Amino acid sequence: MTHSHLTGLLDTDAIRKDFPVLSRVLHDGKPLVYLDNAATSQKPRQVLDALNAYYERHNANVHRGVHVLAEEATALYEGARDKVAAFVNAPSRNEVIFTKNASESLNLVANMLGWADEPYRVDADSEIVITEMEHHSNIVPWQLLAQRTGAKLKWFGLTDEGRLDLSNIDELITEKTKIVSVTLVSNLLGTVNPVETIVRKAQSVGALVAIDASQAAPHAVLDVQALEADFVAFTGHKMLAPTGIGVLWGRQELLEDLPPFLGGGEMIETVTMGSSTYAPAPHKFEAGTPPIAQAVGLGAAIDYLSAIGMDKVAAHEHAITAYAIERLAEVPDLRIIGPRTAVDRGAAISFTLGDIHPHDVGQVLDEQGIAVRVGHHCARPVCLRYGIPATTRASFYLYSTPGEVDALIDGLHHVRNFFG
Amino acid sequence: MKLDSMYQEIILDHYRNPHGKGLRDGDAEVHHVNPTCGDEITLRVKLDGAVVADVSYESQGCSISQASASVLNDLVVGKTVGEAQQVQEAFLELMQSKGQSEGDEEILEDAVAFAGVSKYPARVKCALLGWMAWKDATAKALAGRPSITD
Ligand SMILES: Cc1ncc(COP(=O)(O)O)c(C=O)c1O
Ligand SMILES: [Zn+2]
Numbered sequence: 138m139t140h141s142h143l144t145g146l147l148d149t150d151a152i153r154k155d156f157p158v159l160s161r162v163l164h165d166g167k168p169l170v171y172l173d174n175a176a177t178s179q180k181p182r183q184v185l186d187a188l189n190a191y192y193e194r195h196n197a198n199v200h201r202g203v204h205v206l207a208e209e210a211t212a213l214y215e216g217a218r219d220k221v222a223a224f225v226n227a228p229s230r231n232e233v234i235f236t237k238n239a240s241e242s243l244n245l246v247a248n249m250l251g252w253a254d255e256p257y258r259v260d261a262d263s264e265i266v267i268t269e270m271e272h273h274s275n276i277v278p279w280q281l282l283a284q285r286t287g288a289k290l291k292w293f294g295l296t297d298e299g300r301l302d303l304s305n306i307d308e309l310i311t312e313k314t315k316i317v318s319v320t321l322v323s324n325l326l327g328t329v330n331p332v333e334t335i336v337r338k339a340q341s342v343g344a345l346v347a348i349d350a351s352q353a354a355p356h357a358v359l360d361v362q363a364l365e366a367d368f369v370a371f372t373g374h375k376m377l378a379p380t381g382i383g384v385l386w387g388r389q390e391l392l393e394d395l396p397p398f399l400g401g402g403e404m405i406e407t408v409t410m411g412s413s414t415y416a417p418a419p420h421k422f423e424a425g426t427p428p429i430a431q432a433v434g435l436g437a438a439i440d441y442l443s444a445i446g447m448d449k450v451a452a453h454e455h456a457i458t459a460y461a462i463e464r465l466a467e468v469p470d471l472r473i474i475g476p477r478t479a480v481d482r483g484a485a486i487s488f489t490l491g492d493i494h495p496h497d498v499g500q501v502l503d504e505q506g507i508a509v510r511v512g513h514h515c516a517r518p519v520c521l522r523y524g525i526p527a528t529t530r531a532s533f534y535l536y537s538t539p540g541e542v543d544a545l546i547d548g549l550h551h552v553r554n555f556f557g
Numbered sequence: 558m559k560l561d562s563m564y565q566e567i568i569l570d571h572y573r574n575p576h577g578k579g580l581r582d583g584d585a586e587v588h589h590v591n592p593t594c595g596d597e598i599t600l601r602v603k604l605d606g607a608v609v610a611d612v613s614y615e616s617q618g619c620s621i622s623q624a625s626a627s628v629l630n631d632l633v634v635g636k637t638v639g640e641a642q643q644v645q646e647a648f649l650e651l652m653q654s655k656g657q658s659e660g661d662e663e664i665l666e667d668a669v670a671f672a673g674v675s676k677y678p679a680r681v682k683c684a685l686l687g688w689m690a691w692k693d694a695t696a697k698a699l700a701g702r703p704s705i706t707d
Contacts, residue, residue, distance in 0.1 A: 164559065209597065496594040496619030504560045512594045525593040526617050
């Protein structure tokens with residue numbers, strides 16, 4: 138296969154040298170073809186080095202103690218917050234809350250609103266709006282909130298092409314709506330959603346908007362001011378950082394008004410036996426010893442991504458995704474679940490292959506060293522919507538190559554022969 | 558190739574031509590899912606005194622889960638509940654053997670073909686899905702409880 142027609146590709150030969158795991162060879166001589174990036178990304182040496190350096194030279198608890206290590210650890214942890222703030226173009230570093238992952242970030246928003254005073258309080262008269270393409274992490278916290286408060290949960294549906302159906306937006310988002318929570322990029326369909334339209338509608342009725350940017354932050358420029366949302370959640374491990382670190386960005390005025398969720402050390406101002414007062418945001422929302430090394434790792438990941446440039450990362454993935462869509466069309470009986478063009482589309486491609494179950498597809502691909510994800514991808518309502526039990530999903534990142542797409546296509550032909 | 562140890566010809570045959578598939582009359586019905594890959598089975602057990610008169614099922618899932626439900630049907634229908642439970646226990650033991658057991662062909666017949674699957678932790682649940690559903694449905698049928706779908 139020649140790839141000379143592809144434009145916008147990064148120098149993956151150089152980039153791949155930074156990722157030790159990508160040189161692994163599996164099953165007697167098959168080079169690893171890692172196409173499970175929507176589940177989690179691999180980590181570059183720069184991030185691993187930052188973790189090691191932190192533990193080898195600076196390890197201490199943060200925000201307490203006056204000794205050198207405590208000051209260094211605090212500076213590194215808070216420095217990571219500065220990096221995140223710059224990465225998402227936050228107006229203030231105090232709007233960046235560290236959590237353990239996107240799930241915790243979204244649960245935090247739901248709990249803030251459940252315990253809030255008016256006008257933010259979600260109660261029995263309120264409505265919550267989400268979409269049918271959400272990850273379970275952006276479904277279940279809202280189901281819990283609805284169950285506990287008596288609020289009504291409403292859903293945007295999906296079109297046959299795998300896009301959000303906005304035709305009934307005026308019925309869904311009303312004066313009763315307190316919060317709309319929607320994913321920027323679907324982890325199963327790959328769809329990039331027109332969140333501007335939803336934000337504008339929500340603003341017109343005074344509802345808050347939370348955006349799940351878990352599949353967006355790793356892959357393209359993320360500008361929370363341009364999004365005009367109230368909350369933006371994402372997770373570090375999908376963007377080259379270690380597991381155990383997530384982010385919730387929230388608008389400053391809101392973070393000042395909304396109540397804390399978890400209580401503990403770090404989040405207080407003073408504590409008496411009668412009551413406590415809370416530290417200002419973001420610390421109000423970071424109870425207990427935070428994931429310090431993980432935050433430092435996230436900072437290093439952001440440095441790595443920023444040095445390449447998120448616009449260049451996006452262009453690379455766009456080229457790879459377009460090429461993959463083109464080549465997947467060659468595989469008989471293959472049906473893409475989600476947009477069939479690379480327009481407004483992320484780098485995760487789900488598909489079915491005739492009546493061969495994804496579990497079997499994934500197993501036979503694995504034997505060839507190709508790692509894909511199979512199942513419902515924590516987005517079961519999407520599978521139900523399209524009448525399929527599960528999909529196989531290939532997802533790309535900045536180190537993915539056209540050669541890996543070719544390997545996937547060869548692998549899929551092999552799968553068909555195996556079960557044919 | 559390692560893969561052939563999982564996808565034995567017998568397994569692929571059962572997958573392509575499942576035995577006893579379809580829902581028929583039963584004394585108890587259960588619905589089990591394998592959340593890791595979305596395999597699902599609705600299974601009914603019909604008892605005739607102490608004998609397993611029928612195991613009928615509607616299922617959706619990977620080749621391993623489909624083939625194993627088919628083999629289950631072959632192995633337990635016509636046996637007494639006690640005998641069938643012994644087969645079920647032998648199959649469970651085989652699947653938990655992490656590739657260390659070949660299975661007792663006297664008891665397990667075609668089901669020994671699943672020995673290779675026990676090396677793949679992610680697939681053991683697929684192989685056990687129908688068997689666990691059968692165990693559950695049989696317990697319900699024996700308890701004489703009305704059929705419950707969960
Ligand atoms: C769209 C989306 N939202 C939320 C999550 C949850 O991320 P985490 O498991 O890190 O909390 C994921 C990850 O699978 C995702 O893809
Ligand atoms: Zn399965």
